[in-house]
Amino acid sequence: MSGRTVTIAEVAKHAGVAVSTVSYVLSGKRTISADTRKRVLDSVRALGYHPNAGARALASKRSNVIALVLPLRAGMHVPVAMRFAGAVVTAARRYDHDVLLLTADEGTAGIRRVAASALVDALILMDVELDDTRVPLLRELPEPSVLIGFPAEPAGLTCVDLDFAAAGARCVEHLAERGHEEIALLGAPSVVYDRGTGFATRTREGFVEALETHGVQGVALPCEETFDEVYETVRDLLLDHPGLSGLVVHNESAVGHVLAALRQLGRRVPDDVAVVAICPDDVAERASPPLSSVLIPAEEVGREAVRLLMDKLEGRGVPDSTLLAPQLVVRAST
Amino acid sequence: MSGRTVTIAEVAKHAGVAVSTVSYVLSGKRTISADTRKRVLDSVRALGYHPNAGARALASKRSNVIALVLPLRAGMHVPVAMRFAGAVVTAARRYDHDVLLLTADEGTAGIRRVAASALVDALILMDVELDDTRVPLLRELPEPSVLIGFPAEPAGLTCVDLDFAAAGARCVEHLAERGHEEIALLGAPSVVYDRGTGFATRTREGFVEALETHGVQGVALPCEETFDEVYETVRDLLLDHPGLSGLVVHNESAVGHVLAALRQLGRRVPDDVAVVAICPDDVAERASPPLSSVLIPAEEVGREAVRLLMDKLEGRGVPDSTLLAPQLVVRAST
DNA sequence: GCCGGTCGTCGAAGCGCTTCGACACTCTCA
DNA sequence: TGAGAGTGTCGAAGCGCTTCGACGACCGGC
Numbered sequence: 001m002s003g004r005t006v007t008i009a010e011v012a013k014h015a016g017v018a019v020s021t022v023s024y025v026l027s028g029k030r031t032i033s034a035d036t037r038k039r040v041l042d043s044v045r046a047l048g049y050h051p052n053a054g055a056r057a058l059a060s061k062r063s064n065v066i067a068l069v070l071p072l073r074a075g076m077h078v079p080v081a082m083r084f085a086g087a088v089v090t091a092a093r094r095y096d097h098d099v100l101l102l103t104a105d106e107g108t109a110g111i112r113r114v115a116a117s118a119l120v121d122a123l124i125l126m127d128v129e130l131d132d133t134r135v136p137l138l139r140e141l142p143e144p145s146v147l148i149g150f151p152a153e154p155a156g157l158t159c160v161d162l163d164f165a166a167a168g169a170r171c172v173e174h175l176a177e178r179g180h181e182e183i184a185l186l187g188a189p190s191v192v193y194d195r196g197t198g199f200a201t202r203t204r205e206g207f208v209e210a211l212e213t214h215g216v217q218g219v220a221l222p223c224e225e226t227f228d229e230v231y232e233t234v235r236d237l238l239l240d241h242p243g244l245s246g247l248v249v250h251n252e253s254a255v256g257h258v259l260a261a262l263r264q265l266g267r268r269v270p271d272d273v274a275v276v277a278i279c280p281d282d283v284a285e286r287a288s289p290p291l292s293s294v295l296i297p298a299e300e301v302g303r304e305a306v307r308l309l310m311d312k313l314e315g316r317g318v319p320d321s322t323l324l325a326p327q328l329v330v331r332a333s334t
Numbered sequence: 335m336s337g338r339t340v341t342i343a344e345v346a347k348h349a350g351v352a353v354s355t356v357s358y359v360l361s362g363k364r365t366i367s368a369d370t371r372k373r374v375l376d377s378v379r380a381l382g383y384h385p386n387a388g389a390r391a392l393a394s395k396r397s398n399v400i401a402l403v404l405p406l407r408a409g410m411h412v413p414v415a416m417r418f419a420g421a422v423v424t425a426a427r428r429y430d431h432d433v434l435l436l437t438a439d440e441g442t443a444g445i446r447r448v449a450a451s452a453l454v455d456a457l458i459l460m461d462v463e464l465d466d467t468r469v470p471l472l473r474e475l476p477e478p479s480v481l482i483g484f485p486a487e488p489a490g491l492t493c494v495d496l497d498f499a500a501a502g503a504r505c506v507e508h509l510a511e512r513g514h515e516e517i518a519l520l521g522a523p524s525v526v527y528d529r530g531t532g533f534a535t536r537t538r539e540g541f542v543e544a545l546e547t548h549g550v551q552g553v554a555l556p557c558e559e560t561f562d563e564v565y566e567t568v569r570d571l572l573l574d575h576p577g578l579s580g581l582v583v584h585n586e587s588a589v590g591h592v593l594a595a596l597r598q599l600g601r602r603v604p605d606d607v608a609v610v611a612i613c614p615d616d617v618a619e620r621a622s623p624p625l626s627s628v629l630i631p632a633e634e635v636g637r638e639a640v641r642l643l644m645d646k647l648e649g650r651g652v653p654d655s656t657l658l659a660p661q662l663v664v665r666a667s668t
Numbered sequence: 669g670c671c672g673g674t675c676g677t678c679g680a681a682g683c684g685c686t687t688c689g690a691c692a693c694t695c696t697c698a
Numbered sequence: 699t700g701a702g703a704g705t706g707t708c709g710a711a712g713c714g715c716t717t718c719g720a721c722g723a724c725c726g727g728c
Contacts, residue, residue, distance in 0.1 A: 003533045007684060018708045023686060030687095033706060050450035054397060055684035058713045065453075068435065072420045082416050086406045089622065093444075101402065101435040103423045110427075116339070116384035119399075119432065159549045227590070227622035256561070269451070286607030288561035341714060352678045357716060364717095367676060389714035392683045 006049045015043035026051070026246050056269045057118065066309060067120040069111060069134065071104035071127050075107055080181050080252065080280060080298060083135035084126055086147060087302025095310045108137045122309050124148065144312035146305045150198045150321070160305045160322040163197045167294045167326035168206030168248070169213070171276045174292070174328055176214035178274060183246035187256060190222035203250050203278065223254050230257035235265060249265045250278040259287055273334065274334040281329070289332035297324055340383045349377035349605070360385070391452065398431050400643060401454040402446060403468065405438035405461050414586065414614055418460055418482060421636025423593040429644045442471045449477045456643050458482065462493070463531050478646035481638045484532045484655070492646065494639045494656040498533045500626045501660035502540030505610045508626065508662055509580035510548035512608060516573055517552045517580035520592060524556035537584050537612060557588045564591035567613055568601060584612040593621055615663070623666035631658055
């Protein structure tokens with residue numbers, strides 16, 4: 001409570017025990033009698049003791065901080081990224097860890113620095129590309145790490161993500177069930193495919209494969225994010241494919257524009273064109289009409305990434321690859 | 335380079351000097367001969383030395399980490415927040431500091447914890463409300479802090495923000511110059527006003543005051559974020575105010591819907607209704623038509639917040655209040 | 669040629685914590 | 699009844715760094 005900072009020695013004196021006893025009460029690493037424990041905890045509360053993070057890190061070789069590496073680059077969808085980040089912070093706190101935020105300005109040097117200085121115990125990487133420069137570094141780092149997303153060569157790494165291939169396939173299946181025979185996928189901006197970001201590519205692959213499985217005609221197109229570009233894309237698509245009656249949209253920034261474009265082109269949703277999106281729930285619910293969608297389970301992915309990381313920190317084995325099953329929610333648009 | 339972690343003692347031995355000499359070379363706190371300095375720096379590079387963050391923090395009572403408190407609550411615009419966050423991280427790195435990410439789940443306890451444990455040296459708070467529970471805590475904390483946004487009672491605090499009142503006024507001025515005589519402000523969702531978030535309220539005040547100054551009729555309305563609600567709001571607004579020809583939109587999620595609604599209601603932009611937005615540049619540029627806008631200078635605000643914080647950490651005096659002047663960019667919508 | 673003042677370097681004392689080994693007990697079972 | 703096996707607690711040794719005071723070496727001024 002006081003302004004001055006309280007040390008473990010003061011707690012020990014207040015409780016009438018040795019410093020090490022206080023430490024063991026707090027860490028639970030040795031058995032302490034219920035009586036002593038209570039006395040110590042009372043003193044901790046009375047003095048408002050918070051262990052000094054630096055001292056703890058120095059002595060224990062654990063900082064209880066994890067790094068969240070978040071490149072913030074073009075074409076990446078920021079609200080989704082933020083929800084991942086929020087989920088990671090919340091989950092980390094449950095394991096008594098804090099989160100250090102790293103961006104890409106420093107390149108891999110930042111990762112090396114926080115790892116080498118023992119500022120962090122472990123790392124979570126977001127927005128992983130198929131050919132990601134950070135991946136080789138991760139392999140040589142002694143600190144454990146988890147990737148959200150998949151690089152081209154994930155062997156020996158620990159990766160978590162929504163199963164985007166299954167998500168793409170699930171959308172096709174859904175539209176096929178509804179009787180649509182010609183459909184299209186509007187995906188990420190082309191720059192995202194060019195960069196080889198995994199999730200976009202994998203959705204497209206899942207989509208394309210499922211076309212065959214379900215005996216449906218279909219095309220997959222990239223999709224830019226300004227209204228005018230979206231409008232043109234949709235207009236041309238409808239011109240080129242007069243029989244098209246179903247649309248899968250995997251691009252959250254564009255999804256509103258797609259609906260507006262359809263309206264403007266005189267197509268009703270879902271009567272003329274059914275639309276299913278791959279996007280977070282709130283975006284789908286907020287659209288008009290509300291969209292059937294495969295939700296991107298940001299919270300779940302974040303939580304899972306932290307859980308895997310903690311398992312690795314504790315030396316427990318973890319699977320290389322964790323794919324979260326897509327879940328389709330049917331709303332007014334199909 | 336090696337797997338093992340290198341200590342200052344090894345650097346000292348390698349360079350043939352005392353440990354303290356290495357420390358002084360690195361910190362520059364005592365004069366060291368050019369010769370010795372070079373030898374030490376060469377050894378640092380040769381061994382790949384990174385000072386241990388915990389040890390450094392313990393000995394120097396400075397962790398070189400600042401906390402970024404980011405509530406992530408409803409109604410807050412996530413991409414903007416993220417740009418602030420990115421700017422803060424980048425700016426902090428220039429002062430050799432890292433950024434710890436804190437969310438609101440823990441409430442004020444999280445702030446107290448990281449401050450008391452000396453995990454961080456200082457704090458930056460984002461998305462500050464007029465009546466913010468975190469503010470009283472900040473006042474009693476010994477660690478310096480900077481707020482992005484203004485609480486109701488900012489005396490004794492250090493606050494930075496865009497001058498939203500001036501931004502609101504600037505939009506009115508712009509529309510008045512273009513000859514519009516009846517205009518409206520579509521603001522944040524009502525929940526944001528209810529919470530008393532400063533930026534929304536201050537824009538409205540600036541808007542309302544400027545109406546009089548420029549002899550213009552006008553109303554200010556909150557604005558929800560689903561298409562249907564926006565559509566109704568715009569429709570009713572045009573019905574109630576047949577002479578209305580100018581719109582100020584201060585709501586990034588709604589701005590696309592507003593344009594779509596106007597289109598659907600048969601109003602051309604800017605011929606029938608001129609629209610000026612208060613939003614980040616990329617949103618304004620991506621709209622159709624591109625919007626005249628007062629940009630939200632996220633990078634500048636973030637950078638300024640960090641600069642102020644570093645000044646406070648060094649014991650330099652800083653102004654209580656820093657307002658960044660709005661800058662209006664004219665595009666196709668007015 | 670001696671004195672005081674820099675300048676450059678060193679050694680050692682912590683910073684607040686964890687953890688290891690030791691030790692005094694109390695049980696248990698031969 | 700005494701050896702052996704826990705329990706519960708303590709003291710002390712670091713963890714890797716910063717920083718303080720000390721101390722030669724060298725300088726210019728008288």
